[in-house]
Amino acid sequence: MNYRENINLYISDAIRDNWENLALTDFDGSSFQYRDVARKIAKLHILFDKIGIVSGDKIALCGKNSAQWAIAFFAVVTYGAVAVPILHDFKADNIHHLVNHSEARLLFTDAAIWENLDPDAVSALEGVLLISDYSLLLSRNPELENARHNLNLLFGEKYPERFLPDDVSYFNPEPDRLAIINYTSGSTGFSKGVMLSYGNLWSNLQFCIDGLKFLDPGDGLVCMLPLAHMFGLMVELLHPFVKGCHISFLTRTPSPHVIMNAFERVKPKLIVTVPLIIEKIIRTRVFPMLEKPMMKILLNLPIIDDKLLSKIKDKLTEVFGGNLIQIIIGGAGLNADVEKFLRRIHFPFTVGYGMTECAPLIAYAPWDEQRPGSCGRIVDRMSMRIDSPDAEKQPGVLWVKGENVMQGYYKNPEATESALIDGWLNTGDICTADSDGFLYIRGRDKNMILGPSGQNIYPEEIEMQLNAMPYVGESLVIDREGKLVALIYPDVDNIKRQKLSEKEVMDIMQQNITTLNSALPAFSRISEFKIMTEEFEKTPKRSIKRYLYQH
Numbered sequence: 001m002n003y004r005e006n007i008n009l010y011i012s013d014a015i016r017d018n019w020e021n022l023a024l025t026d027f028d029g030s031s032f033q034y035r036d037v038a039r040k041i042a043k044l045h046i047l048f049d050k051i052g053i054v055s056g057d058k059i060a061l062c063g064k065n066s067a068q069w070a071i072a073f074f075a076v077v078t079y080g081a082v083a084v085p086i087l088h089d090f091k092a093d094n095i096h097h098l099v100n101h102s103e104a105r106l107l108f109t110d111a112a113i114w115e116n117l118d119p120d121a122v123s124a125l126e127g128v129l130l131i132s133d134y135s136l137l138l139s140r141n142p143e144l145e146n147a148r149h150n151l152n153l154l155f156g157e158k159y160p161e162r163f164l165p166d167d168v169s170y171f172n173p174e175p176d177r178l179a180i181i182n183y184t185s186g187s188t189g190f191s192k193g194v195m196l197s198y199g200n201l202w203s204n205l206q207f208c209i210d211g212l213k214f215l216d217p218g219d220g221l222v223c224m225l226p227l228a229h230m231f232g233l234m235v236e237l238l239h240p241f242v243k244g245c246h247i248s249f250l251t252r253t254p255s256p257h258v259i260m261n262a263f264e265r266v267k268p269k270l271i272v273t274v275p276l277i278i279e280k281i282i283r284t285r286v287f288p289m290l291e292k293p294m295m296k297i298l299l300n301l302p303i304i305d306d307k308l309l310s311k312i313k314d315k316l317t318e319v320f321g322g323n324l325i326q327i328i329i330g331g332a333g334l335n336a337d338v339e340k341f342l343r344r345i346h347f348p349f350t351v352g353y354g355m356t357e358c359a360p361l362i363a364y365a366p367w368d369e370q371r372p373g374s375c376g377r378i379v380d381r382m383s384m385r386i387d388s389p390d391a392e393k394q395p396g397v398l399w400v401k402g403e404n405v406m407q408g409y410y411k412n413p414e415a416t417e418s419a420l421i422d423g424w425l426n427t428g429d430i431c432t433a434d435s436d437g438f439l440y441i442r443g444r445d446k447n448m449i450l451g452p453s454g455q456n457i458y459p460e461e462i463e464m465q466l467n468a469m470p471y472v473g474e475s476l477v478i479d480r481e482g483k484l485v486a487l488i489y490p491d492v493d494n495i496k497r498q499k500l501s502e503k504e505v506m507d508i509m510q511q512n513i514t515t516l517n518s519a520l521p522a523f524s525r526i527s528e529f530k531i532m533t534e535e536f537e538k539t540p541k542r543s544i545k546r547y548l549y550q551h
Contacts, residue, residue, distance in 0.1 A: 024067035050147035055080035080171035085228035175199025193410030217244030
């Protein structure tokens with residue numbers, strides 16, 4: 001392992017090099033310089049040491065995104081303990097299970113979450129700390145109470161002069177040492193503890209450093225994705241932090257209004273998000289404007305068309321803060337209409353692909369190299385293969401191998417054996433790849449529906465076409481007794497704007513299904529549809545929880 005193959009060295013270097021710069025800010029809350037982060041990490045290290053936490057012990061974190069959450073995470077990995085991030089919107093019994101399953105000795109959590117937890121259900125925990133100020137919510141260890149009560153005194157004894165950049169020195173791990181157990185928030189319903197090593201994290205971090213060179217020390221970034229999910233943790237926290245950036249956390253639910261306000265204030269060069277947020281912004285801010293009769297005429301006049309598209313691009317860039325160099329979209333594919341429009345105005349967005357099991361990066365290409373419908377090329381230090389006789393024309397299951405691939409599932413050898421074969425990870429995604437190595441995801445292997453004569457039907461491909469049709473918000477195609485049924489959640493905002501009646505909406509949807517079926521082979525046509533009155537339940541990365549709607 002060379003000097004640089006170590007995320008903890010990257011973290012310590014970033015702190016020392018950016019000592020006086022702002023590091024982390026909670027919107028409308030506290031801000032911390034890099035030196036403040038270092039002091040808090042040092043205090044938490046003293047606390048861990050006093051209660052006998054050793055390298056490899058598990059420490060869980062369950063709370064909303066915040067600067068203090070990030071600091072607690074940095075403290076755990078730089079100490080050599082194993083971080084167990086748990087999504088804050090998991091139900092109480094699920095949190096109990098994951099804390100116990102991971103064998104966590106400590107839990108950092110929010111007051112609102114702790115109120116709903118039962119201390120007796122997590123009896124192995126030695127202590128629970130409040131994320132906002134690291135005060136004790138529960139202690140079963142007298143050493144923990146003593147250390148927390150005297151923490152400032154203990155810090156003063158360890159650093160009697162002043163706490164200086166030279167005092168920042170962290171655990172030096174081997175690449176294969178366990179760093180994180182990240183429980184998946186799957187759309188299939190069952191959480192598995194993905195074991196990620198320091199080497200897995202380093203490989204992902206190094207790719208971000210090499211591939212996103214436009215971020216400089218002091219640049220602002222808005223962190224919107226959940227930090228307990230690897231996409232947010234890697235690309236929105238670890239990566240900008242080691243570059244000396246200033247990361248702001250949204251303290252309220254990320255509605256389009258809250259996000260727009262954040263972009264206006266921070267003016268980020270990089271935005272990392274999921275399709276739903278981008279699609280909402282485009283559908284509410286841009287598409288209604290393009291539907292005006294005069295606009296339609298102008299967009300069909302060649303010279304005016306170019307000028308108009310350029311103005312629309314400038315206006316949209318302002319919506320994202322005016323300083324944008326690239327948007328990276330992950331977690332799912334982008335709506336075809338939205339993607340087509342963004343490409344038409346040469347907007348700097350790209351769609352990446354990854355999964356928790358790869359910490360999380362699998363494929364990416366910068367926006368000016370990206371191809372329509374693709375999620376990029378395989379990332380550095382990774383190989384891929386597609387189980388198909390002709391990967392360009394015939395979809396097959398994607399397998400990947402390399403330094404990003406997990407060690408396995410924690411305490412679940414059966415799941416590990418079925419996912420990993422000779423170091424190759426079965427992604428469960430059905431893909432094709434072009435001759436230049438660009439990947440195209442066609443659907444999930446486990447979502448595949450077997451047609452009446454043994455044909456493979458990928459519901460995601462049908463849904464993508466249906467979602468692009470008038471007044472469809474989102475959809476789900478399921479198999480009910482051998483028939484394909486489309487569950488449709490309408491575009492409610494648009495329907496209200498147009499003042500459409502319930503009957504008019506039903507007629508439009510029936511026409512949508514007729515149009516859709518005319519473009520589909522007979523075996524994958526929709527037999528019936530059902531209008532959903534409530535939005536589909538989703539995972540934190542905004543994928544629909546498909547398993548809830550299968551029956």
